[in-house]
Amino acid sequence: MSILSKLSFKDQAFKLRENAILDATTDILKDKGYDLMTMDDVANAVGISKPSLYKHFKSKEELIGEAMIRLIDGAIDFLDQLDRNLSPIEQISAMLEWALRVRLEGGMPFLPSTSAHVRDMLTRNLKYVARILKLNHQLEKLVSKAQKAGDLNPDLPSDVILFSYYSRTCDPAVEFLQRYSKLDNEAIIQHMLKVCFAGLGGPNHAY
Amino acid sequence: MSILSKLSFKDQAFKLRENAILDATTDILKDKGYDLMTMDDVANAVGISKPSLYKHFKSKEELIGEAMIRLIDGAIDFLDQLDRNLSPIEQISAMLEWALRVRLEGGMPFLPSTSAHVRDMLTRNLKYVARILKLNHQLEKLVSKAQKAGDLNPDLPSDVILFSYYSRTCDPAVEFLQRYSKLDNEAIIQHMLKVCFAGLGGPNHAY
DNA sequence: AATAAAATCTACTACTCAGTAGCAAAATAC
DNA sequence: GTATTTTGCTACTGAGTAGTAGATTTTATT
Numbered sequence: 001m002s003i004l005s006k007l008s009f010k011d012q013a014f015k016l017r018e019n020a021i022l023d024a025t026t027d028i029l030k031d032k033g034y035d036l037m038t039m040d041d042v043a044n045a046v047g048i049s050k051p052s053l054y055k056h057f058k059s060k061e062e063l064i065g066e067a068m069i070r071l072i073d074g075a076i077d078f079l080d081q082l083d084r085n086l087s088p089i090e091q092i093s094a095m096l097e098w099a100l101r102v103r104l105e106g107g108m109p110f111l112p113s114t115s116a117h118v119r120d121m122l123t124r125n126l127k128y129v130a131r132i133l134k135l136n137h138q139l140e141k142l143v144s145k146a147q148k149a150g151d152l153n154p155d156l157p158s159d160v161i162l163f164s165y166y167s168r169t170c171d172p173a174v175e176f177l178q179r180y181s182k183l184d185n186e187a188i189i190q191h192m193l194k195v196c197f198a199g200l201g202g203p204n205h206a207y
Numbered sequence: 208m209s210i211l212s213k214l215s216f217k218d219q220a221f222k223l224r225e226n227a228i229l230d231a232t233t234d235i236l237k238d239k240g241y242d243l244m245t246m247d248d249v250a251n252a253v254g255i256s257k258p259s260l261y262k263h264f265k266s267k268e269e270l271i272g273e274a275m276i277r278l279i280d281g282a283i284d285f286l287d288q289l290d291r292n293l294s295p296i297e298q299i300s301a302m303l304e305w306a307l308r309v310r311l312e313g314g315m316p317f318l319p320s321t322s323a324h325v326r327d328m329l330t331r332n333l334k335y336v337a338r339i340l341k342l343n344h345q346l347e348k349l350v351s352k353a354q355k356a357g358d359l360n361p362d363l364p365s366d367v368i369l370f371s372y373y374s375r376t377c378d379p380a381v382e383f384l385q386r387y388s389k390l391d392n393e394a395i396i397q398h399m400l401k402v403c404f405a406g407l408g409g410p411n412h413a414y
Numbered sequence: 415a416a417t418a419a420a421a422t423c424t425a426c427t428a429c430t431c432a433g434t435a436g437c438a439a440a441a442t443a444c
Numbered sequence: 445g446t447a448t449t450t451t452g453c454t455a456c457t458g459a460g461t462a463g464t465a466g467a468t469t470t471t472a473t474t
Contacts, residue, residue, distance in 0.1 A: 059462080115242065156401070157390065198406040201360060245432085257432090
């Protein structure tokens, strides 16, 4: 047992530090963005040296890719663990609410509306793309059901709904409101949900 | 007259080239983004050398600032030239429609949902901020009127409406739809407008 | 305690790119 | 046609940073 347990203990420590690295990465990424985040930043934040960091991730691209994958996995897990009794629209709404709350509490959007650079990088990352496709597949099914139930507009193409929905999870209006309005986080969430599903129009609007 | 006319001729040529530089900048910015755009890129695209480029703009920040200012000015001009007989909601809608069309035809969003780096840079640019405030002021008035008329939801705080509206002008769903859906540009615009004002919800949605 | 192995660090390389010095060529003046 | 000014260019500097080589320390083994 001794050798095996030692190995697994080491592995555990390794995994633990890997998580600390990803935490730091997500954190720095959040307020510096891809290009301004340096590998030294991450190493310093974790309290290790750069070569040690490279023992875990062989490049900056890989590091950021893994951080993004972890965020997507968080979203997939959230969706999986939702109460199965919730209707499709309730699940869709709960997921957006969760994403907005994560962001307001200092987290990263799991689908960044990022620069060309970052988008290209992630598109080349097959592991990341696979996760996205998985998440997308699940949401497609929910959207389709919600449209049939009349809870999402059946006249809109489902692409339009899906892409618009994704955009809401990383809507910059959230940060604007947090910075420049006096609304508290919960109020912001409720308003963003309302805007997402009911739109900006009032009772007399033509649409 | 000779000296004066020569000077103004020179000035004209200078201005002309300045515009060519800003055109190239906007173009490159559109598909490379701030960090990947180099001053050599811009100089090469215009067909001049880097030092010549620096005769016009004393830094990369200034160059990009001026390009962004020109985009905002375009938006302000568009708003100014709108038919005065249009109702507030019609003006608001027309402006979003215009912004979406510009983007679909290969232009830049005049309000980029950009990285922290770019945001900071623009925030430090007083000239840019002044234009933004001017545009914002005009839109605030329109929003307030449209809310009173019941064409925009009077129950939403006007910040929420304004920031959400800005976000729609640079909504990444537009690029997603252009790339991955079979909708043509006009259909995309109509759907985006509908989503903006009427939301994603269908007839049975609780909101 | 001596040795081997693993982990981690310091100090470096290679490269990109913003910004510039100083030269060359063209235009203008006399 | 020569002198002067303007314009533009080539070729450089310096800063920042991804990624690495090789020394050093720590840990495990006998």
